[in-house]
Amino acid sequence: MTGTFLGMPTFPEAARAATADAQLRHNLRKATHTIRDKRAEAVGELDDWTRLRAAGKAVKDRTLRHLDHYLEQLEASVTAAGGQVHWAADAAEANRIVTDLVRATGERELVKVKSMATQEIGLNEALEAAGITAYETDLAELIVQLGDDLPSHILVPAIHRNRAEIREIFLREMAAWGTAAPDGLTDDPRALADAARVHLREKFLSTKVAVSGANFAVAETGTLVVLESEGNGRMCLTLPETLISVVGIEKTIPTWDDLDIFLQTLPRSSTGERMNPYTSTWTGVTPGDGPQEFHLVLLDNGRSDVLADEVGRQALRCIRCSACLNICPVYERTGGHAYGSVYPGPIGAILTPQLKGTGGELEASLPYASSLCGACYEVCPVAIDIPEVLVHLREEVASAGGAGHRVEKAAMAAAEWVLDDDRRLGLAQRAVASARSLVPRRLPGPVGAWTDTRDLPDIPEESFRQWWRTREKGKRKRS
Amino acid sequence: MSGSREQILARVRAALADVPSGEHPPDVEVPRDYARSHGRGGADTLVDRLEDYRAIVHRVAADALPDAVAAALQRRGSRSIVVPADLPEAWTATWTDEIGGGADMAAAGAPVLRDDGDGVGLGLGLGALDAVDGVVTGCAVAIAETGTIVLDGGEGQGRRVLTLVPDYHLCVVRADQIVDDVPDAVARLDPRRPLTWISGPSATSDIELDRVEGVHGPRTLEVLIVG
Ligand code: SF4
Numbered sequence: 001m002t003g004t005f006l007g008m009p010t011f012p013e014a015a016r017a018a019t020a021d022a023q024l025r026h027n028l029r030k031a032t033h034t035i036r037d038k039r040a041e042a043v044g045e046l047d048d049w050t051r052l053r054a055a056g057k058a059v060k061d062r063t064l065r066h067l068d069h070y071l072e073q074l075e076a077s078v079t080a081a082g083g084q085v086h087w088a089a090d091a092a093e094a095n096r097i098v099t100d101l102v103r104a105t106g107e108r109e110l111v112k113v114k115s116m117a118t119q120e121i122g123l124n125e126a127l128e129a130a131g132i133t134a135y136e137t138d139l140a141e142l143i144v145q146l147g148d149d150l151p152s153h154i155l156v157p158a159i160h161r162n163r164a165e166i167r168e169i170f171l172r173e174m175a176a177w178g179t180a181a182p183d184g185l186t187d188d189p190r191a192l193a194d195a196a197r198v199h200l201r202e203k204f205l206s207t208k209v210a211v212s213g214a215n216f217a218v219a220e221t222g223t224l225v226v227l228e229s230e231g232n233g234r235m236c237l238t239l240p241e242t243l244i245s246v247v248g249i250e251k252t253i254p255t256w257d258d259l260d261i262f263l264q265t266l267p268r269s270s271t272g273e274r275m276n277p278y279t280s281t282w283t284g285v286t287p288g289d290g291p292q293e294f295h296l297v298l299l300d301n302g303r304s305d306v307l308a309d310e311v312g313r314q315a316l317r318c319i320r321c322s323a324c325l326n327i328c329p330v331y332e333r334t335g336g337h338a339y340g341s342v343y344p345g346p347i348g349a350i351l352t353p354q355l356k357g358t359g360g361e362l363e364a365s366l367p368y369a370s371s372l373c374g375a376c377y378e379v380c381p382v383a384i385d386i387p388e389v390l391v392h393l394r395e396e397v398a399s400a401g402g403a404g405h406r407v408e409k410a411a412m413a414a415a416e417w418v419l420d421d422d423r424r425l426g427l428a429q430r431a432v433a434s435a436r437s438l439v440p441r442r443l444p445g446p447v448g449a450w451t452d453t454r455d456l457p458d459i460p461e462e463s464f465r466q467w468w469r470t471r472e473k474g475k476r477k478r479s
Numbered sequence: 480m481s482g483s484r485e486q487i488l489a490r491v492r493a494a495l496a497d498v499p500s501g502e503h504p505p506d507v508e509v510p511r512d513y514a515r516s517h518g519r520g521g522a523d524t525l526v527d528r529l530e531d532y533r534a535i536v537h538r539v540a541a542d543a544l545p546d547a548v549a550a551a552l553q554r555r556g557s558r559s560i561v562v563p564a565d566l567p568e569a570w571t572a573t574w575t576d577e578i579g580g581g582a583d584m585a586a587a588g589a590p591v592l593r594d595d596g597d598g599v600g601l602g603l604g605l606g607a608l609d610a611v612d613g614v615v616t617g618c619a620v621a622i623a624e625t626g627t628i629v630l631d632g633g634e635g636q637g638r639r640v641l642t643l644v645p646d647y648h649l650c651v652v653r654a655d656q657i658v659d660d661v662p663d664a665v666a667r668l669d670p671r672r673p674l675t676w677i678s679g680p681s682a683t684s685d686i687e688l689d690r691v692e693g694v695h696g697p698r699t700l701e702v703l704i705v706g
Pocket of ligand 1: 319321323383
């Protein structure tokens with residue numbers, strides 16, 4: 001894969017291009033609304049949802065506030081179970097560790113489970129440079145990889161592609177990577193999935209090294225947990241001889257029992273299922289069953305910087321369910337690529353600038369890639385107050401001394417995009433109203449000069465949603 | 480180990496300068512007032528949830544299990560299956576008797592392959608697993624609320640690969656293995672064992688969010704609930 005997020009245009013430019021792409025907008029709209037509705041139904045089934053959410057938040061906060069303790073505990077328990085633990089301060093070090101581990105096996109190919117962490121560090125590209133081929137085995141990641149494309153969503157990375165495009169990609173590219181697509185392949189999803197099954201089975205049955213991430217790493221027991229749907233995860237975690245898992249340090253949770261919270265909240269907020277089709281857990285190595293060599297690479301790569309920010313720290317609670325993407329009116333119109341980061345949508349808008357710092361143009365523009373409507377906070381299963389962090393980061397961008405012009409540009413470019421048609425304006429106004437008291441009369445920092453000569457739009461007293469709720473309640477009472 | 484270990488831990492500690500030095504992990508309170516169960520437990524719910532995932536489900540009396548296994552395998556048209564080494568022989572006895580007398584016996588070869596893998600390389604090869612028509616196993620726990628079956632490599636379950644490579648999985652759940660909800664399952668399971676949680680057959684929604692059953696794991700899951 002040669003595509004890269006580096007050097008991508010800033011959010012407003014990318015968003016302008018993306019919103020002009022009718023096919024992309026259609027695909028995105030259909031997808032986000034479908035998942036959104038399913039999620040609401042699945043969450044609605046649990047009458048203790050708010051308590052599960054509070055518990056999940058608290059478990060993550062406990063972990064983060066004592067992360068040094070839990071990391072040491074995790075290392076000890078993984079080691080005791082027969083695994084080896086490696087620490088990677090940054091992307092380059094993580095890539096070097098993985099490359100060396102693969103080289104030590106003598107293999108030049110590996111299979112991969114979909115993993116945000118390895119995308120973040122550009123592992124596939126680093127391996128390619130070292131002469132090692134990494135095969136993505138998640139169907140969507142396969143589509144992205146074969147299409148020499150970039151993922152656009154955490155959960156459904158190929159959400160921006162429709163079936164006809166996927167068929168074309170398979171027919172054009174599969175042969176070069178292994179088993180070719182069958183003649184007469186149609187664009188029926190069933191036929192496309194079958195083609196992927198045949199194409200990948202050959203890889204699974206012959207490849208000796210696998211790389212994965214993990215959804216959770218349990219400090220108490222050293223257990224790693226991967227949730228998935230297709231079975232490609234199970235294939236990678238079970239068949240190879242060597243398994244290498246690259247895991248962000250924030251994925252740690254204290255105890256095995258804590259999992260009962262996240263195994264309820266993650267699938268329901270993510271795909272809207274009561275439970276995802278497959279979950280695998282493993283603790284070190286099991287003689288006679290699965291890989292006999294297991295390496296855990298603990299990745300920092302900016303996470304300790306995020307941890308240092310008391311407001312922004314909460315972004316590390318994220319369990320990557322993608323509910324905030326699916327609910328976000330900005331994401332729905334721009335798609336994931338516009339964020340120029342492996343972490344798109346609202347969570348990307350706060351995580352990327354924190355991981356990389358707000359020095360770059362893209363990173364500085366991301367905190368403005370939001371209408372602050374607060375919907376992302378409402379759906380988040382670990383109660384990350386994304387709007388709070390966005391405003392906090394805007395302040396950071398704004399107060400970065402001497403950057404006034406840059407800030408105004410970033411903010412206004414984003415605003416222009418939001419304001420350039422009536423519908424969006426309406427949306428933005430409702431959104432601002434529900435953003436509680438976050439919007440000041442005069443913007444802080446260097447942008448303040450702009451508000452000295454311009455009025456911020458009036459904010460209606462009642463947001464659309466509040467109005468709607470009151471109206472519905474009234475209706476129910478009457479009937 | 481490496482310099483990075485110390486560096487990362489030092490950075491984490493520095494980042495947490497705001498956390499009072501006297502604070503211990505348990506001081507950060509975790510409210511655990513969420514429900515242990517959502518009150519919809521039991522075999523009926525399990526059946527409902529499994530069917531929601533488009534698994535095929537039957538309820539059978541204990542003494543009818545061998546007949547039910549045979550019937551399922553015959554409906555499926557299976558000619559060879561794999562089972563964990565310790566799967567009770569009685570479970571598949573009716574089926575082997577029935578096909579054993581048939582003319583196809585020679586063509587079918589050994590209809591039941593037993594996987595004796597015990598850590599010293601005696602298990603079946605991937606080629607053999609890829610060639611069989613299905614797998615029959617028991618399970619460790621089943622969760623009614625979510626329709627999840629958990630395998631832990633214990634009795635009657637075998638290595639993880641057995642339930643992964645064949646295209647058809649016939650799983651036997653005893654009534655006493657059914658728990659109401661996720662918290663009970665987590666509490667019952669031993670994290671030191673490799674666990675596979677199965678909620679319906681393999682599925683993908685990656686192509687325009689159309690659900691397609693099966694990309695890699697078994698495309699058909701059939702469950703016999705006993706008792
Ligand atoms: S921020 Fe919250 S809603 Fe968004 S992906 Fe992370 S956990 Fe999910």
